[in-house]
Amino acid sequence: MSVLTITFWVLAVWAITSAVLVVHTRDIFRAALFLVSTFIVVAGFFVILGAEFLAVVQVLVYAGGISVLIIFAVMFTREVAQGNQPNRYFGVGLLLAVALFLVLSFTVVSTNWFPELHDTAEAEAIASGTFSDTSRGLGTLLREKFILPFELIAILLLAVLVGAVALVKER
Amino acid sequence: MPPLEHFLLVAAAIFSIGLYGALSRKNIITVFMSVELMFNAVNLTAIAFAKFLVPVWSNRFLFGSELSDSIKEASDIALSGQVLAIFIIAVAAAEIALGLAIVIAIYRNRGTIDITDIALMKK
Numbered sequence: 506m507s508v509l510t511i512t513f514w515v516l517a518v519w520a521i522t523s524a525v526l527v528v529h530t531r532d533i534f535r536a537a538l539f540l541v542s543t544f545i546v547v548a549g550f551f552v553i554l555g556a557e558f559l560a561v562v563q564v565l566v567y568a569g570g571i572s573v574l575i576i577f578a579v580m581f582t583r584e585v586a587q588g589n590q591p592n593r594y595f596g597v598g599l600l601l602a603v604a605l606f607l608v609l610s611f612t613v614v615s616t617n618w619f620p621e622l623h624d625t626a627e628a629e630a631i632a633s634g635t636f637s638d639t640s641r642g643l644g645t646l647l648r649e650k651f652i653l654p655f656e657l658i659a660i661l662l663l664a665v666l667v668g669a670v671a672l673v674k675e676r
Numbered sequence: 677m678p679p680l681e682h683f684l685l686v687a688a689a690i691f692s693i694g695l696y697g698a699l700s701r702k703n704i705i706t707v708f709m710s711v712e713l714m715f716n717a718v719n720l721t722a723i724a725f726a727k728f729l730v731p732v733w734s735n736r737f738l739f740g741s742e743l744s745d746s747i748k749e750a751s752d753i754a755l756s757g758q759v760l761a762i763f764i765i766a767v768a769a770a771e772i773a774l775g776l777a778i779v780i781a782i783y784r785n786r787g788t789i790d791i792t793d794i795a796l797m798k799k
Binding site for chain 2: 507509510513514517520521524525527528533536537540543544547550551553554555556558559562563566567570571574575577578579581582587589590591592593594595597598599601602603605606609610613614618639642643646647650651654658661662665666668669672673
């Protein structure tokens, strides 16, 4: 077993454990902390997959920004004492989630992802996976081919900023 | 390097846990956290596909006819999955900011964030 494989399994167990704890911890504040843990593990997966720029973005935006927003919302709404109770559709939700997971894993396992690629030099080249400089390529790509969605995202974020201020403003 | 299927299975597990949480909890903030879990699973899937499937295409482009053009095109194609993940992260950040603003507005007006109590449209 290579180092990457061992790292992958450690991260996988950690990710699924903390994801279950996000849903199942009674204290909502602790659930938010487990959510931060899940975000950081997913950043670890990004590093394994050679997307180091996205790993940094993940830690900055999710573990840094979104989790702070969620913890602020937990603090503002004083229902922390009531905890994290299940609603009426507890059983239906569990059933649907298990069914979805079974369908997804069946699809993943039964699909032949690399039709003519098994045990070839190409497959080896993918599997060895070098750590490349992706931020330069991403920057060029965002500025050249994806410039319109990039600008639209900027407008969206501005609209969200205005909308959020308008929503929580004191009358 | 673990195979593509392992990454996809982990992402599927996180997505299903997120779906379960979004469907089965009373507190609206837990529902938001579950939605964030689902976003993360989708990002993980996108980047795993970008890593494993797209390089096959880029290799074909690399060994194609015009080399100078195709190297550029190959690296563009290989990175477009990561660009998709960047846009998903941006939209998720916008969604959570606006969503939590709505949560706070609801809490201010109605004094509760229990989604089973917020049923104005049913009455």
